[in-house]
Amino acid sequence: xxxxxxxxxxxxxxxxxxxxxxxxxxxxxxxxxxxxxxxxxxxxxxxxxxxxxxxxxxxxxxxxxxxxxxxxxxxxxxxxxxxxxxxxxxxxxxxxxxxxxxxxxxxxxxxxxxxxxxxxxxxxxxxxxxxxxxxxxxxxxxxxxxxxxxxxxxxxxxxxxxxxxxxxxxxxxxxxxxxxxxxxxxxxxxxxxxxxxxxxxxxxxxxxxxxxxxxxxxxxxxxxxxxxxxxxxxxxxxxxxxxxxxxxxxxxxxxxxxxxxxxxxxxxxxxxxxxxxxxxxxxxxxxxxxxxxxxxxxxxxxxxxxxxxxxxxxxxxxxxxxxxxxxxxxxxxxxxxxxxxxxxxxxxxxxxxxxxxxxxxxxxxxxxxxxxx
Numbered sequence: 001x002x003x004x005x006x007x008x009x010x011x012x013x014x015x016x017x018x019x020x021x022x023x024x025x026x027x028x029x030x031x032x033x034x035x036x037x038x039x040x041x042x043x044x045x046x047x048x049x050x051x052x053x054x055x056x057x058x059x060x061x062x063x064x065x066x067x068x069x070x071x072x073x074x075x076x077x078x079x080x081x082x083x084x085x086x087x088x089x090x091x092x093x094x095x096x097x098x099x100x101x102x103x104x105x106x107x108x109x110x111x112x113x114x115x116x117x118x119x120x121x122x123x124x125x126x127x128x129x130x131x132x133x134x135x136x137x138x139x140x141x142x143x144x145x146x147x148x149x150x151x152x153x154x155x156x157x158x159x160x161x162x163x164x165x166x167x168x169x170x171x172x173x174x175x176x177x178x179x180x181x182x183x184x185x186x187x188x189x190x191x192x193x194x195x196x197x198x199x200x201x202x203x204x205x206x207x208x209x210x211x212x213x214x215x216x217x218x219x220x221x222x223x224x225x226x227x228x229x230x231x232x233x234x235x236x237x238x239x240x241x242x243x244x245x246x247x248x249x250x251x252x253x254x255x256x257x258x259x260x261x262x263x264x265x266x267x268x269x270x271x272x273x274x275x276x277x278x279x280x281x282x283x284x285x286x287x288x289x290x291x292x293x294x295x296x297x298x299x300x301x302x303x304x305x306x307x308x309x310x311x312x313x314x315x316x317x318x319x320x321x322x323x324x325x326x327x328x329x330x331x332x333x334x335x336x337x338x339x340x341x342x343x344x345x346x347x348x349x350x351x352x353x354x355x356x357x358x359x360x361x362x363x364x365x366x367x368x369x370x371x372x373x
Contacts, residue, residue, distance in 0.1 A: 010254045013231040015051050017224040018044070025052035025215060029151065029190060033181055034212030037192040037199050041336030043219045044250050045192050046155060058188070059085050059150040061141075065159040070167035075137035076128035079116060082137075082144055083123035086111045095124055099130070115147075116140045138180055141187075149186040151177045153289070157193030157200055158334050162294075168199055174207040190194070196334040219248035234261045241269035246349040252276070277353040284354040287337065294335055295328035302337055305344045306355035 015022075025048065028035050039045050053060050061081040068074040087095060087108040095109050112120045119140050123134040144150065154177070158164040174191075181189050191201050191208070195216070199206050220228075222243040229239035234257055242256045255276055260266070267275070291298030297320055302309045307317050311325050332338040339347050346352035 007254070009232060010228065010257055011047075013228040014044075014220065014250070014254075015047075016231060017220060017227040018048050018051065021048055021217065022052040025049060026056050028213050028215060029053070029056055029058070029188060032188070032213040033185075034189045034208055035191070036198065036208070036212065036214045037190065037217060038195045038198045038214070039217035040195050040219075040341075041333075042249060042251060045217050047193055048217060049153070049155075049190070053151070053153070059148055060153055061085060061150055062153045062155060064155045065168070065170075066156045068159070068168055071134045071169070071173075072130050072132055073128050074168060075132045075134045076122055076125070078134075078137040079119045079123035079132065082116060082140060083112055083120075085148075085150070086115060086144070115143045125270045134176065138176060141180065142184060145186045149188075151188045151190060152253055153190040153192070155192050157191055157199035158336075159193075161197060161200075161334055162331075171207070174200065178211075179206040187286050194334060194336060195332065195339075204216050219250060220253070221248055224248070225253055228253075228257060229260070232257065235266070237348070238266065238269065241273040242272070242314070245269055245273060249347070252349050273350070273353065277350045277357070283351060284358055287351055287355075288347075290335070291332055291337055294331040294337075295324075297324055297328040298332055298337075301325065301328050301344075302332060302346065303355050303359060305338055306346045307350040307359060308343075308345075311344060314373065347370065 012325060025035075025037060029052070037045060039051060061078065063074065064079065065074070065080055068077060082093075090105065090108045095105060095112065109120070112123065116123055117140065119132060119136055122129060136346075141150075141152070157170070157368055160168045160170045173215055177189060181187055189212075193200075198214075202211075202214070203209060219245075222240045225239040225243040225248060226236040229236045238260050239253075239257060242260075243253060246252045248255070252273075256269075256272060259272060259276070288299045288302065291302040295301075304311050304316050311317065311329060312322060317325060329338065329340075329344060333340060346355065
């Protein structure tokens with residue numbers, strides 16, 4: 001297999017191919033006070049939004065809920081984003097250093113104190129103290145909005161729902177943000193996440209039901225991957241064949257495109273994917289373990305989806321109730337292992353291939369005897 005094309009070159013080509021989607025998000029951000037951007041797992045939501053906001057001319061505060069272990073942690077993250085916005089060229093260590101400060105650092109620190117008040121120390125910490133409250137962070141946000149317009153981006157909305165009894169109350173957080181948006185014309189709110197989490201934003205009793213705009217993102221289509229291949233000097237026809245087989249899954253396609261750049265003796269698209277899937281390096285077992293950690297039926301429904309079987313069918317359901325199967329499927333979709341369009345399927349096409357190969361060579365009884373199963 002030829003040497004891998006540098007990842008940054010592939011990402012740059014893909015960004016060019018997704019420029020229309022990025023422009024659509026950028027226009028919507030300027031036109032809506034509240035915008036939701038949702039899509040199935042691994043379609044490139046965060047990267048496309050970053051591309052859109054890079055040219056939007058807005059102060060962006062990003063709150064990534066993957067890193068918010070609770071309410072006080074979310075407050076700590078928001079305080080840090082406000083500090084970064086108010087003093088963009090200053091390292092937190094310089095601002096937190098005791099003793100005399102240079103005039104430049106003193107001015108930057110004064111800006112932080114004016115907005116964050118007692119939250120300055122929290123914003124400059126490496127880890128949250130656990131004492132800084134979400135309400136205090138929102139008060140500081142409103143002070144910032146008196147002087148500057150800003151976009152607050154809540155990313156990975158699904159994250160709190162992936163942990164059992166997560167201490168962050170997502171419903172309360174969203175309602176508190178709804179109140180801030182209504183009081184402040186200078187705040188725009190962007191919420192993004194997996195499709196399975198969208199009811200948290202616009203369900204019938206959700207904080208933003210009926211408010212603002214919504215954009216749905218899908219994986220880059222075959223035309224986009226043809227453009228990527230052309231930009232990298234690879235065969236557009238081969239890229240299109242691969243995109244059809246993989247559904248345009250970005251990570252898989254990046255690996256496949258890297259493999260076909262400069263190839264001398266092209267194999268079929270399916271043979272290339274087979275070769276990529278052979279290098280399992282434990283992906284299958286890790287995915288099954290993850291699925292089982294989400295629900296006791298997780299490994300079963302993940303494998304059934306890979307095999308193209310219907311989990312609710314009597315032959316596949318066994319003694320499991322439809323309620324249990326529904327919970328398992330929803331949790332695996334929220335976690336990004338499964339997607340549901342016309343049917344349930346595995347998000348990662350290489351994982352689906354590995355699961356099918358595993359099922360073809362191993363009976364359930366044999367699999368159950370394996371020490372890591």
